[in-house]
Amino acid sequence: MSDKRKQQLMEMLNKCYKIVKQSSANGISAIEVADKLEAHRTTAHSYLNTLELMGKVFNEHGLWKAVESQRKPPTMDIFSGIKTETDKIKEDYVRGDFVLAERRLLILVNTRLDFLSPQSDIGKEMRSLIAEYNQGIEKARNHPYARFDPNIRRRLLLSVAENMIPKFLIVFAKMEKEGVES
Numbered sequence: 001m002s003d004k005r006k007q008q009l010m011e012m013l014n015k016c017y018k019i020v021k022q023s024s025a026n027g028i029s030a031i032e033v034a035d036k037l038e039a040h041r042t043t044a045h046s047y048l049n050t051l052e053l054m055g056k057v058f059n060e061h062g063l064w065k066a067v068e069s070q071r072k073p074p075t076m077d078i079f080s081g082i083k084t085e086t087d088k089i090k091e092d093y094v095r096g097d098f099v100l101a102e103r104r105l106l107i108l109v110n111t112r113l114d115f116l117s118p119q120s121d122i123g124k125e126m127r128s129l130i131a132e133y134n135q136g137i138e139k140a141r142n143h144p145y146a147r148f149d150p151n152i153r154r155r156l157l158l159s160v161a162e163n164m165i166p167k168f169l170i171v172f173a174k175m176e177k178e179g180v181e182s
Helices: 003-022 030-037 041-053 074-095 098-111 121-141 150-178
Strands: 057-060 063-066
Touching: 003 030, 003 041, 003 063, 003 098, 030 041, 041 057, 041 098, 074 098, 074 150, 098 121, 098 150, 121 150
Parallel strands: none
Antiparallel strands: 057 063
16 A cells, blocks of 8 residues: 555544544444435445444444443553554454455554564564565556456455464564563
């Protein structure tokens, strides 16, 4: 994902989160979010599902609400969120649900790993893996057949995730074992 596309996505996610947060007492439907974003309802659902995977919102009886932040030291909040997501990625991967595992990994890579110190060994290893993952995604998207057939593109993207997820899980395990430098 290019830096410009990533920035646009993050801006839309933040805008969507603010809408949900303002309506959090009663909750807000996805259709109302779509209206306020001036976006299609499937786009709003995609943003809301992404925010849910990020741990920022939840759905209760069709109404979306913001998760109330708990006051913890920032590093612990970041690490516990990463730990929760890596556990879910591992469960999805072991279960063979590569689509969900790939989606969770993509969100985690693009939203939660910026805090790692670039000077730490784990930070360097993670940045190297992220670069390898992004290169694999770009290669899959630019494959000659993938440009014309979305099913082939999806299979190629899942193949990248299937190969990369075990590598990420190893680094996540190192992060847990050695601690996190922020």
